[in-house]
Amino acid sequence: MTKRFTGVLVAGCLVLTSAGLSASKPAQSVASTYYVATDGNDSFSGTLPAPNPADTDGPFLTLQRAQQAVEKAIGRAEGPITVEIRGGTYYLGATLDFTHRDSGTEAQPITWEGYPGDPQPLISAGERLTGWTSAGGGLWTLQLPASFQYFEALYVNGTRRYRPSTSSDYLFLNPVVLSAPAANCTEPWGDGYRCSDRFSFTSGNLLPTYSNITDVEIVNFEDWTVSRMRLQSVDTNTKIAYLTGNTESGQFFGFLPGHRYLVQNAEESFSQPGQWYLNRGSTPWTLEYRAMTGENPNTDEVIVPQQPQILVAHELEYVTFNNLGFSHDDYVVPPQGHAGNSGETSTPASLSFNDCSNVALSGVTIAHTQGWGIEFVGTAVAGSGNTISGSLLYDIGTGGVRLGLLPSPEETEDSVAQSNTVSNNEIYGGGRFLPGGEGTGIWIGSSHHNLISNNEVQDFYNGAIELGQSPSGSATNTYDNVIEYNLLHDLGQGVTSDMGCVHAASSNNIGNLITNNVCHDVTNDPGGYGGNGIYLDTHSQNITVQNNLVYRVSDTALFVNSNALGHTIDNNIFAYARLGMIRRGTESPGGTFAAERNIFLYDIAPVQRIPADWVCEGNCTSTFDLDSNVYWNTNGTAPTFITTIQGAPDRTAGEYTLAQWASDFGEDVHSVNQSPDFASPAYPKDDYALDLGSPAFAMGFRSFSASDAGPQPPPVTLATVPVAFPLQKLNPATDF
DSSP states (O other): OOOEEEEEEETTEEEEEEESOTTOOOOOOOOSEEEEOTTOOTTSOSOSSSOOTTSSSOOBSOHHHHHHHHHHHTTTSSSOEEEEEOSSEEEOSSOEEEOGGGOOOSSSOEEEEEOTTSOOOEEESEEEOOOOEEEETTEEEEEOOTTOOOOSOEEETTEEEOOOBSOSSOEEEEEEEESSOBTTBOEEETTEEEEEEEEEEOTTSOOTTOTTGGGOEEEEEOSSOEEEEEEEEEETTTTEEEESSOOOOSTTSSSOTTOEEEEEOOGGGOOSTTOEEEETTSSSOEEEEEOOTTOOTTTSOEEEEOBSOSEEEESOEEEEEESOEEEOBOOOOOTTOBOOOGGGTTSOEEEEEESOEEEEEESOEEESOSSEEEEEESOSSTTOOOEEESOEEESOSSOSEEESOSOOTTOOTTTSOBSOEEESOEEESOOSSOOOSSSBSEEEOSOBSOEEESOEEEEESSOSEEEOOOTTOOOOSOOSOEEESOEEEEESTTSOOSEEEEEEOOOSOOOOEEESOEEEEEOOOTTSOOEEEEEEOTTOBSOEEESOEEEEESSEEEEEOTTOBSEEEESOEEEEESSEEEEEOSSOOSOOEEEESOEEEESSSOSBOSSSOOOOSSOOTTTEEEESOEEEETTOOOOEEEEEETTEEEEEEEEEEHHHHHHHHOOSTTOEESOOOEEEOSTTTOEEEEOTTOTTGGGTOOOOOGGGSSSSSOOSOOOOOOOOSOOOOOOTTTOO
């Protein structure tokens, strides 16, 4: 019989295969569905959802074994490939690593999902602790194996427990400024040089005799950033504390006059139920926990993080993760400390997707993290993005969702993260370890064509959403992003300063849209500044802000900062800001914004916030253009408008009635001073529905519904996340 050969070109080589041989074996069928279970075995086939009666076959035990099976099945199995994971907790011995080898295709997508009908499985980068010894009085101790990694988080029955703090309220510090430059003291500061590795403290607030002193952490509240540094030594004679590393330099960073700090993880303060302390000075390390009433760590679930990240993927495509839980990454403060930075961009994410496309996460839970929840960086295919939807992110150590990176000279619009969708998610209880940054609920870096829709972001210690970050004004690839129908509230909470529900710093680009969002209850540190609603920061450009509802903010409802150009502010409702309804930066030449068909409802604050650049001679509309707006002071007082003096943004040049404002400066020519006739806007009803006879409609105002913002439908219940830092919130009933 004649042999017949066919050739296949693989990696540049011709591989010959024979066909038509009577002795050839038929191709074996390959399964397309695999199972993983806590009672499985990696020697099983993985094709049964439970062990058979003889316990000779059944599901796999580990996710890594399922990965191997999927890699072999790709291209051989019929149709889509699915891995179904039974309920239970899966403790990882190493970070899950996904690459292009784990990818599906459009014709053969791959799904990793919770087994239908089972409780959502949890994939944990931690380890459960057992074998505790009672030391009496509610104190339990555990000696850890030498193989254990250092950790800075502990969870009891799914709730974060905190390490001890030396005080229940904030302490206050001052910078150390030398008359001449020295090591770590080189930044010009007034008449001297500020140090970045030390600060001055009040007598009695720090001890020189702390046990394991380099494990004692100084939480330094700067402005919008927060550094978490390690203590090196304490000099009680000079009242100077020295650190193991340096904070960032700059007027907003490092140790600032009269700013707050906390001292955490000092064994000497380990005294309250619910606290824990890891003694690394003993051999082996000894973990101590003071149980709360009714707790027993030998029967309760006590978990500590062990792997630095939960899942890291590179060049992954056409993979879906559905109905899975992810928890317990082990990000820790490095030996030199953690210097806070804008956006906390240097902190890793628990789930990190790099250069991936067509990856979807649906109905997942990401909780109990130290770093970020999830990030998408770069793309595998230009124009093709990823999705996280219908998911729950809570008890997050740093931020929730990160899209892209800071801009870099090497990037191109095809290489950056793009076309991602973040939709219908609950993101709350963030910043429990690193509370600073800007917009760390959902952070968009140099990234374009993203859709951020119908998310609820709440209970963060800074802002909710960041749109671009380019403080120098350099060009970025942050364009054509849509931020819509998000519910953003209970932000800042008096912990940090300088924030907004949406903060934008996207330079030299177009197409960014902020629309139909609801923003309320934003509170900055009372000793600081900047609890804003919509915040268009320095160098931001060409953003359309429309159909948003903003109310109860501690500073300004709309802040357009210095050198922010070309913004359109249309058809919004701004209400009950404490310091001003609208503000321009102190140096704002050029056409910064046009604001038309907006409603301004206020009581204790003026329309225009100062200090600001309201410099205006003659017709002002080329620099800021206000028209067809409705102004109403609930006290019945007519609105007044101001201009400021060139070079003196805190001084007014004049004060004008609405009629004078229109006739002398060309502003608000068609605007009115009338009640907008809201249904019941005051707390607690917060009902901003307009009466059909509202004068706003005569201005061309278009009605929109606040109930459309946030996840649809909204969740029924949410787990409580313990507070991480002393809050300084305002009373919504009496402070606005």
